[in-house]
Amino acid sequence: MIGASLSRWTLSYFAAALLAFIGAQALMAAGFGFPNAPIASPETLVLVHVVALGWLSLLMCGALFQFVPVLVARPLYSNTLPLPALACLLSGIGALLCGFLQLDGRIAADLPLLPAAAALLGVGFTLVVWNLGRTLWSARPLTLPARYVAVGLLSLVATVALGIIFALVLGGVSAPAFAELTARGLPIHVIAGLGGWLTFTAMGVSYRLLAMFMLAPELDGLSTRITLYAGATGLVLAIVGGIAAISLYGNADLALAAAGAVGLLALGLYGSDVLHLYRARKRRKIELNSRMAAFALTSLAVAVVLTIICIALGALSRHIGAIAFLLAFGWLSGLGLAKLYKIVPFLTWLECYGPILGKRPTPRVQDLVVEQRALKWFLLYFVVVWLGTLMLLLGYELAFRAAAALMLVATGGIVFQLVRSRRLADVKADMRLPDGAHYPKLLLSLTPHR
Secondary structure (H helix, E strand, O other): OHHOOOOOHHHHHHHHHHHHHHHHHHHHOOOOOOOOOOOHHHHHHHHHHHHHHHHHHHHHHHHHHHHHHHHOOOOOOOOOOHHHHHHHHHHHHHHHHHHHHHHHHOOOOOOOHHHHHHHHHHHHHHHHHHHHHHHHHHHOOHHHHHHHHHHHHHHHHHHHHHHHHHHHHHHHOOOOOHHHHHHHHHHHHHHHHHHHHHHHHHHHHHHHHHHHHHHOOOOOOHHHHHHHHHHHHHHHHHHHHHHHHHHHHOOHHHHHHHHHHHHHHHHHHHHHHHHHHHHHHHOOOOOOHHHHHHHHHHHHHHHHHHHHHHHHHHHHHHHHHHHHHHHHHHHHHHHHHHHHHHHHHHHHHHHHHHHHHOOOOOOOHHHOOOHHHHHHHHHHHHHHHHHHHHHHOOOOOHHHHHHHHHHHHHHHHHHHHHHHOOOOOOOOOHHHOOOOOOOOOOOOOOOOOO
């Protein structure tokens, strides 16, 4: 049965992630956190983790529960674990944010919020990694995109482990080795999370999704393999080498520089592969999600070039916030929004019409959306992200807040289109619910699993 492999809770992850994304943009528009506060301040830590955990990580987890089975042609190990994982993650994120506010003196209660957050997030991500890891393990030898996801999951383990250490130290746990790692290990934590868990996993999933949605041949050649090996090597140098260097020498600069060089090679090859996918596609007129994915990939390329220029000019520390903003909102968030615009209608179509395919006429996936109406919101989103990056580079804080407010408007427009597709609002009335089809729930799939 076509709808049998739908992940029941994927849409719940997406909904929670989008709420966090909207919340983060509202905070930026209100002047909360960077650039109105120092980059290492508790306010900025709140903002960063709303984006990294609440938005990007929940989005990635929900997507992987649906698409790892597609990558490996195996059912998800457990359809039950995603719900308790989501509950632990949401409560852990809440405790973490309150813990940061406690550090800032905004919450006076003498509660062990950061240790509690460490425990809850540790359990939540353990359930995620166990579920996805067992699914991948059952499908060995892995396809190339699935290997990227495996590396991404290992990076998630490292990110969470470092985050737990940081939370315990900030929460008052006394351990000299952990204190040294907390003081000097933040770049490693960021690289493991932003570079390994989020970017490397997105690269692997995008190889498959871009090929599938554009009818392009799947890549399994030398450059794609070198990208995998180079990226994985860079992550090992940054995470394992960086931690070892801090433990032995108190400084991880050399390990991080070597990791950066190898990582740039991987990103360059990935960009070449993606260009090949666009050129080799059989679908000449590509859908909106693939066109907007190109904008996200452009943001990644610009961020890489900006990084190289800033390193050459000795200005990386001054502009690291702008580069991180472009990576988080232009590359990862832009790609996430673009793919959500395809994934949500596609899953809705499978759920509603999959059981009756071949039995009676049904709408196409494209009939669930109106691309021309959504296009303006995507264009607005990317334009203001790029303007916001420029304002950060120039130091215009008030102009950046205005850009963040416009991002919020654009995101609201995109989310509204996603809700319309889930509610079948744009399907012609005579085709909307043929006999045997059912109206979908907004936040979960009720299609039975195998």
